[in-house]
Amino acid sequence: MTKRVGVIGGGQLARMMIAPAVEMGVEIRVLAEQPGMSARLAESAVGDYRDLETVRAFARDVDVVTFDHEHVPQEVLRALVDEGVAVHPGPHALQFAQDKLVMRRRLAELGVPQPDWAGVASRAELQAFLDDHGGRAVVKTPRGGYDGKGVRVVADAAEADDWFAAFAGERILVEELVDFRRELAQQVARRPSGEMRPYPVVETVQKDGVCAEVFAPAPGIGERAVEVAAEIGTQIAAGLNVTGMLAVELFETADERLLVNELAMRPHNSGHWTQDGAVTSQFEQHLRAVLDLPLGSPDPRADAVCMINILGGPAGQDIDERFADAMADQPEAKVHTYGKASRPGRKVGHVNATADSIEEAAYIARAAAAFFA
Amino acid sequence: MTKRVGVIGGGQLARMMIAPAVEMGVEIRVLAEQPGMSARLAESAVGDYRDLETVRAFARDVDVVTFDHEHVPQEVLRALVDEGVAVHPGPHALQFAQDKLVMRRRLAELGVPQPDWAGVASRAELQAFLDDHGGRAVVKTPRGGYDGKGVRVVADAAEADDWFAAFAGERILVEELVDFRRELAQQVARRPSGEMRPYPVVETVQKDGVCAEVFAPAPGIGERAVEVAAEIGTQIAAGLNVTGMLAVELFETADERLLVNELAMRPHNSGHWTQDGAVTSQFEQHLRAVLDLPLGSPDPRADAVCMINILGGPAGQDIDERFADAMADQPEAKVHTYGKASRPGRKVGHVNATADSIEEAAYIARAAAAFFA
Numbered sequence A, B: 001m002t003k004r005v006g007v008i009g010g011g012q013l014a015r016m017m018i019a020p021a022v023e024m025g026v027e028i029r030v031l032a033e034q035p036g037m038s039a040r041l042a043e044s045a046v047g048d049y050r051d052l053e054t055v056r057a058f059a060r061d062v063d064v065v066t067f068d069h070e071h072v073p074q075e076v077l078r079a080l081v082d083e084g085v086a087v088h089p090g091p092h093a094l095q096f097a098q099d100k101l102v103m104r105r106r107l108a109e110l111g112v113p114q115p116d117w118a119g120v121a122s123r124a125e126l127q128a129f130l131d132d133h134g135g136r137a138v139v140k141t142p143r144g145g146y147d148g149k150g151v152r153v154v155a156d157a158a159e160a161d162d163w164f165a166a167f168a169g170e171r172i173l174v175e176e177l178v179d180f181r182r183e184l185a186q187q188v189a190r191r192p193s194g195e196m197r198p199y200p201v202v203e204t205v206q207k208d209g210v211c212a213e214v215f216a217p218a219p220g221i222g223e224r225a226v227e228v229a230a231e232i233g234t235q236i237a238a239g240l241n242v243t244g245m246l247a248v249e250l251f252e253t254a255d256e257r258l259l260v261n262e263l264a265m266r267p268h269n270s271g272h273w274t275q276d277g278a279v280t281s282q283f284e285q286h287l288r289a290v291l292d293l294p295l296g297s298p299d300p301r302a303d304a305v306c307m308i309n310i311l312g313g314p315a316g317q318d319i320d321e322r323f324a325d326a327m328a329d330q331p332e333a334k335v336h337t338y339g340k341a342s343r344p345g346r347k348v349g350h351v352n353a354t355a356d357s358i359e360e361a362a363y364i365a366r367a368a369a370a371f372f373a
Helices: A012-024 A052-059 A074-082 A091-098 A100-110 A123-132 A157-166 A223-239 A282-290 A319-329 A358-372 B012-024 B052-059 B074-082 B091-098 B100-110 B123-132 B157-166 B223-239 B282-290 B319-329 B358-372
Strands: A004-008 A027-032 A043-046 A064-067 A117-120 A137-140 A151-154 A172-176 A180-190 A196-198 A202-207 A210-216 A244-253 A258-264 A304-311 A334-337 A347-355 B004-008 B027-032 B043-046 B064-067 B117-120 B137-140 B151-154 B172-176 B180-190 B196-198 B202-207 B210-216 B244-253 B258-264 B304-311 B334-337 B347-355
Touching: A004 A012, A004 A052, A012 A027, A012 A282, A012 B012, A012 B334, A027 A052, A043 A052, A052 A064, A052 A074, A064 A282, A074 A091, A091 A100, A091 A258, A100 A117, A100 A172, A100 A223, A100 A258, A117 A123, A123 A137, A123 A157, A123 A172, A137 A157, A151 A157, A157 A172, A180 A223, A180 A258, A180 A282, A196 A223, A210 A358, A223 A244, A223 A258, A244 A282, A304 A358, A319 A334, A319 A347, A319 A358, A334 B012, A347 A358, B004 B012, B004 B052, B012 B027, B012 B282, B027 B052, B043 B052, B052 B064, B052 B074, B064 B282, B074 B091, B091 B100, B091 B258, B100 B117, B100 B172, B100 B223, B100 B258, B117 B123, B123 B137, B123 B157, B123 B172, B137 B157, B151 B157, B157 B172, B180 B223, B180 B258, B180 B282, B196 B223, B210 B358, B223 B244, B223 B258, B244 B282, B304 B358, B319 B334, B319 B347, B319 B358, B347 B358
Parallel strands: A004 A027, A004 A064, A027 A043, B004 B027, B004 B064, B027 B043
Antiparallel strands: A117 A172, A137 A151, A137 A172, A180 A196, A180 A202, A180 A244, A202 A210, A210 A304, A244 A258, A304 A347, A334 A347, B117 B172, B137 B151, B137 B172, B180 B196, B180 B202, B180 B244, B202 B210, B210 B304, B244 B258, B304 B347, B334 B347
16 A cells, blocks of 8 residues: 655645655645645645644544644644554654753753753843853743744843743753854654664754755764764664654864754754755655655765755745756756745755765855855 | 646656656646546646647646657647647657657658668568568557557568558558667757757666666766767757657667667656666756756766666555565665556566666665565
8 A cells, every 4th residue: 555644734844755755656645834835736735733623634544644843732743642643753752852941851861962051940040050151151942943043142141031021930941152163963764663874964054043054974074973973863863762854953062072952853954965965865764764664775875965055035036037047057956946935034945966075066056056146 | 937847648757757846846737648647646637638628728827748658649739839839849859759650761861870671561562671681570560659569570571461451551660670789778858949968878678678677877888889879869859859858779789880779759768767876867857858947967976877667566466565675675775666556567666776886786776676576
């Protein structure tokens, strides 16, 4: 029987699962928030993912439920699991991606290296953390953040007053401001039956809190760091019982330690390079993992791969119009578009390039991406 | 504006255009012969491609019409073109893929190397050709042949009597039986505006008239033969005004000449290796070409690529069930399935593998394909 995967959320991550689903012979269905979203070709239902009845009806005709995002409420997920629906990643794992304080506590239990952190409930507690950490720190809302939202660097405890008000009766997260040399990302695929496949660790470059460029494998990284990153990734995947793709964002410190920054339990922007640069793309691997099928090889297909995001420009800009110019100029570049209306700063596509050196891959990807700037 | 491509025919070639269409942001619509065919995810209409009204209605809302097969009648195609519809390849080019006698005459005009041939209208004419060519020859119906059907080796002119009857008042094609060392295939993409991109020539192995294995690039082939093959391909693409993908099946003779066997004006089984083995797959390239977008690089992504077809076995065999075993055994193999019911001898999928040597690529692909035998 053809396997059916139901994806909750109609964004570009769901869209990019369509291609490998077609090639593998997996039937993909999408519960979209609105009609005509990025994953519209596989749209089979439209509705609110916070509504149990909507999600339950969607889940009825698929073999496994998975996600384009991590925002489906715990009570909805747990109800599905209680009814015997296969949900991957499951609610227990997803709680660690949904709440950063819960995540920090669990990583501490596992002994995973991470920045100093605390859950603080008041301006005084935050000030105490600041005083202990050189007067500056990163404050994060435990829930609801993405792409730099819900994250703020503060030098004065009063700068988080609005979040203390918004999360009254709870704690917010404060973390040391890590003196990092660069940011890395480690992806791991894990099946319900336990098989794991770590991808090579990559370097990510953020601009304004949004992933801008990825270099794979991470240039100039030592063998030991590659192993440590993979160990951190597999330890978290197993320790949190993650199923599907896990992305671990890491700081590489000036003194060569790796500290966990954020987690994502789904295909991730830091893994878009795998579409053209790895034997098994993260989107194919996610489908294999959530269906509990044997995982594919995560090996790179070139010495160097570069991914560059395309962000929307001024209103009215149509990226399709610029596509032809980019194609003509860079016939080696692979441009992926998300079928989304362009808005300033919105991720609307990305470019991958493979080459013998990272300089050459970056040149090709940047030259193509420049047509969309 | 998002470009819309309409594909006539719902088979696996249409199916395999879906993945690159999604990634490029091209909207793909399929006119399928029956509901639920291989390309069902993009099915937007079901009907008879021989019926002008059906095809006209389908063509109304797309920017270009292209094909999963070459069987749409000339009168339907010409009516569309007369009404201003962009049709690629166009009817003038397609006639050479639809009628092998018309093709042989045109290639002779172009001076392209091909086997000795003749159009024969009677047993006596066929016998004369046999007498001139050592007593054996290949007889072909001018139209309606595929995968070895409509092709017959004869040693006696009486063996073609049924075809003389079926094509009464016309001629059938007879060709010399070429003493070939192996079969090759040359693909070329060509845009309406004239840009062309030849792919590296590959070796194809046929079993029972059906493509079984492809090795890319053709192992051990000399530089001069690579150039000659590309020249033959581009000469035919330009001379026949082909738009989209052209495949030229070639005989490599014992004395190292290349002779044209057959033509196909669409993505072709000999190019399935490009999905995982070339910078630009033939399916992406076909979409680019028919939309008159700049063509992508046809360069291989590995030293060696092997493609092996998966044919259906006994009724009731479900290839999805065997997929997991193949995946577990060969994590480097890329298995593509067509979502078709399995019937003995029917193409239901293929496996691609890339490696540093053709021996290694063939080992991986064969090992994975063996699970489906």
